[in-house]
Amino acid sequence: MASTPVLNYITFDEFLRHWAAQRPDGLALVEGERRTTYAQAEVLTRQLIAFLQAHGVGRGDRFAWYGKNSDRYFLLLFAAARMGAVIAPVGWRLAPREVGYILADTESKLVIAGEDFVAAAQAVEAGIDNGPAVFEAAAAFAEAAGMEPAASFAQPDPDEAVLQLYTSGTTGNPKGVLLSNRNLFSLRRASRVANMPWDKLDAQDCLLGAMPIAHIGGTGSGPIAVANGIPVHVLPEYTPDGTLAAIEAGTTLLFLVPAAVQFMMQHPRAATTDFSRLKYLMYGAAPMPLELLKEAVKMMPATGFIQLYGMTETTGTVSLLPPEDHDVGGNRRMRSAGKAVPGVRIEVRGPDNQPVPTGEIGEICILSPSNTAGYWKLPEATASTIDPDGWLHTGDAGIMDEDGYVYIQDRIKDMIISGGENVYPAEVESAIYGHPAIAEVAVIGVPSAKWGEEVKACVVAKPGHEIDAADVIAWARERIAAFKAPKSVDVIPLMPRNASGKILRRELRAPYWEGQERQIS
Template identity: 35%
Template sequence: MDEDGEDVRGDLRWGTVAGLVRSAAQRYAGREAVVDGRVRIDYAQLGERVERAAAACLAAGVEPGDRVAVWAPNSLEWIVSALGAVSAGAVLVPLNTRFKGAEAAYVLGRSRARLLFVTGTFLGTSYVASLRRAASEGPGSGPLPGLPHLEQVVVLADDAPESFRTWKEFLAGGDGVPAGAVRERADSVRPDSPSDIVFTSGTTGSPKGAVITHAQTLRCYDVWSELAGLREGDRYLIVNPFFHTFGYKAGIIACLMRGATMVPQPVFDVDTVLANIAAERISVLPGPPTLHQSLLDHPQRRHHDLSALRLVVTGAAVVPLRLVERLRGELGIATVLTAYGLSEASGIVTMCRRGDPAEVVSATSGRAIPGTEIAILDPDGRPLPAGRAGEIAVRGYHVMQGYFEDPEETAGAIRAGGWLHTGDVGFTDENGNLRITDRIKDMFIVGGFNAYPAEIEQLLGLHPDIADVAVVGIPDPRLGEVGKAYAVRRPGSTLTADDLIAWSRREMANYKVPRAVEFVTELPRNASGKILKRTLRAR
């Protein structure tokens, strides 16, 4: 509702993410905006910090449309640097904190990012050192020669290596930029301009960047906030990583819209979650089912006051009916919802509604969000009736503009009539509730992180002792699913499963690492040479 009580779509009300930040700073000025450790700031202060970061981006030469990347865990600095860059007209490229240096360098190079905000040391790893190893050689003259388009690297810490800048130094660089110039730049950004590029891997194994606009982001998460029932004064523990749409948009953007307090948590640790819920009177806790299961099963749960919790939104995996019942019954959480989305559709396609019975919440991902359509298609692209499984296709305002500078992959994903072919398999019931049953793309989900077999197979294939390999998802009681590799050794090799897993941990993000390896003499294939993954799953 606007000030006159009229319904106004989010994308029209705020126009851009910068408009949303400015509106929140005014509307919720004295309300607590972010609690990060001992730092507490209100919405007016958050608005000032974002404007200062935007000024620093202008001073650093960031132009509208430039890509600016953030490679850091959930923190106040992530929020300020990302929103500052977007307010300066840049297109945000969030990087997965589980990436190794080479994986991060690929996305930075592919997006031609001009500026990178990076954490110092996180989980015992120096991201700066990791990136330097991966991009130390190349034609560039900037801080990382292997990334010639990357002109500046800002370390979100008090110290930075030579040729990099600290966060404090970066911000100081914008002190001479007039406030009017920052406002003028923000106002020059159009609602249909790209606001972010979220890189996701497909069946080819090469990460592709889904381009989403300001208007799409605002409209989608205004709808999400309404369906979820997020409200002013809520206190939202954001454990979902900011590099993921669920963390950034259903987290930061949604909180800005409703005046909720953001409490970022950099890593999932159930003890910390429990402590935060009790100390900060957390009322909203979205996340994968594994998060909520860990919470319920923790032996010390009853020693923490969790009574403020009232809203849980989950998804990304099968949600047991028992989990929904326990959240509602044991914790007294009034609203437990499930949803389904993908980066190519702005992160949201379907969602349950408040008041849906537990059976619907657990067995389905809800119904299409307003203003969008879902079709279930047979292999020839013809629509199927309710109850019949087929490929899920989506059409609506939330479908991406395309993959960044990749018209061929875009044409393969968005086909005739503007339908996005998701590669997921499912069916709808008579009420339009969607149930996901399989994945054409073979993707599996490890503790809420999407893992793509083709990408993992490509990486495993680099091992000198591997002749052939296939990866499938297998059930795991803690993470939902994990990878299992079926591998063919090269002649004479004595490679063991432990050897390959240890090698994988050095070469790829942890969630991609196969938890099991089985060596076979050959992989099952059909007449055309395609690996029969169903046969492998059946084993």
């Protein structure tokens, strides 16, 4: 167990200084052939602070990372968190229009882009008034390496934003979620004090960072590693082969969405991979299908499986189903998202914002020091999500049993999770509207054995027109990221609506979810 002072640390600066002194030769980051120790990370982040300051980025200013997962992104995150700047990672799979929106919304002064994304970043920047300067990541790091490390800098208050992650918006535009040092580290001490076994990590452990860094499930590997003084083995993007190779190389802890677990288990290499060092496989964003879990447990008998529930606005995990509640034969609790982690309170509330009786359905609400302070430049959206008492309303409908286990039933806000990616119907509908043959469109999520959920567009044709499904899908892919575009299109004669004219998505979804235990997969 870490020493007592470490338990009280709440900032990247404290952790980096501590591990640079205690484990100077211990690895902090690994990507390909690059290795960065904690002593090197402490100095390099101060050089990056000098680089950012030299290019006009100061406390409270924003800059962006545009590219795949990278050790360089994490070093920039560490530097931003130490000096009080705000980094915004941009999803590399987004369409140019979506990238442009985020860069403009953040008012970023710089974009640091991966080698394969410089031209795209420059093209997007050209369309933004007073657009950010674009730097290729290797060149930026080479320049920083030649600079004198910042000897002193004004450290931010632990509650100041240092990370801005974008979550798809119900109105078509994504929202910037503001996260601070305290958000990122606030629950760690409670877990350690509660003696949670999965939080007992030592110098021999290694965390795999394979999920996209534009999401909390990917970026969150950085704070976990730094808090424990262990390395993150960074994969530029998830691949089954790369993940299996990293496990054989010594990964002891990783987070994957269930679709990624499935792809890994189906890879030919899985049958011969040595999983003996893998302590915990954490999964979330969708429940693990029982048959897949059985296969995984059979292949990884020494690994503890942990289901996580959370969202960007809660800085990730707020409830957890531990290994001891997993039973390959199946049990009631495996249909749940587990119980609140130490330091978090969860209530299921009704429309009056009061807790409903045990076993009744309501909205899942969270009170936690890891809750975001709000959305960037969106006070109304913030007020509608976080009530005056600090409870964050997730938009998920659920039930809590007498033991505190939470069972998610549906999504109040209609969000679709496909392969771990968040997709909002309004955003997809906006992309499809304008197709010359379409009069109306409604987008729903339908069950998918591969992705958990798939995006389906239900469309009504304009009089005298015929709709070609492939053409609609191609039309959408030109305007939004491919993972958001519909996988299938249903042509229907009339949209189901209520008395006020609102489209009844539940009626559209019903035929596809018949027989399912809940309305998400």
